[in-house]
Amino acid sequence: MRKSRIGADDKPMRFEDERFLMCHQCSQCSGVCPSERQGGINPREIVMRYAAGIADPSDGVLWLCTMCHSCAERCQLDVRPAELISMLRQEGAEKGSCPRSFQEEAKLFMRTGLSFPSTGLTKKIRKEMGLPELVQDARTVEDIALIASKTRLGRVRLE
Numbered sequence: 001m002r003k004s005r006i007g008a009d010d011k012p013m014r015f016e017d018e019r020f021l022m023c024h025q026c027s028q029c030s031g032v033c034p035s036e037r038q039g040g041i042n043p044r045e046i047v048m049r050y051a052a053g054i055a056d057p058s059d060g061v062l063w064l065c066t067m068c069h070s071c072a073e074r075c076q077l078d079v080r081p082a083e084l085i086s087m088l089r090q091e092g093a094e095k096g097s098c099p100r101s102f103q104e105e106a107k108l109f110m111r112t113g114l115s116f117p118s119t120g121l122t123k124k125i126r127k128e129m130g131l132p133e134l135v136q137d138a139r140t141v142e143d144i145a146l147i148a149s150k151t152r153l154g155r156v157r158l159e
């Protein structure tokens with residue numbers, strides 16, 4: 001298991017790490033987490049594991065977070081578990097543990113500028129709502145691919 005630990009020799013302490021250390025395990029974040037309610041991720045536990053040096057960036061449970069940030073809003077100490085989850089996901093994704101469904105989404109985004117395919121239903125709903133037809137401009141798509149390649153999204157290992 002790849003260890004992610006505050007103050008580990010190969011990992012200089014970051015500004016965010018001091019925030020994660022402030023967690024006093026009150027569990028208020030877990031109480032409002034929609035994923036935890038369905039047996040998914042437990043934000044309090046993730047913070048605890050990280051501080052203890054046993055957080056695993058390749059743990060599939062990290063991808064069960066909806067990134068709603070309710071945990072961050074609820075935490076009175078401003079620990080922001082969602083940011084830690086996001087950081088661990090990135091670390092794992094760069095080493096190849098991004099789930100296939102997220103990889104497909106990333107590839108589609110870099111190829112078309114859309115995270116979800118535009119289907120016949122999309123077109124129908126846009127028409128009903130009086131919205132213009134979606135036009136995928138080649139230049140915009142090129143720019144998106146260039147921007148993605150220069151951000152952390154470009155570092156995600158895709159199969």
Ligand code: SF4
Nearest residue numbers: 023024026027029075
């Ligand atoms: S992250 Fe905040 S809300 Fe969650 S257990 Fe720690 S102190 Fe409590």
Ligand code: SF4
Nearest residue numbers: 033065066068069071
């Ligand atoms: S951001 Fe993730 S961990 Fe935080 S409350 Fe939402 S689903 Fe739960």
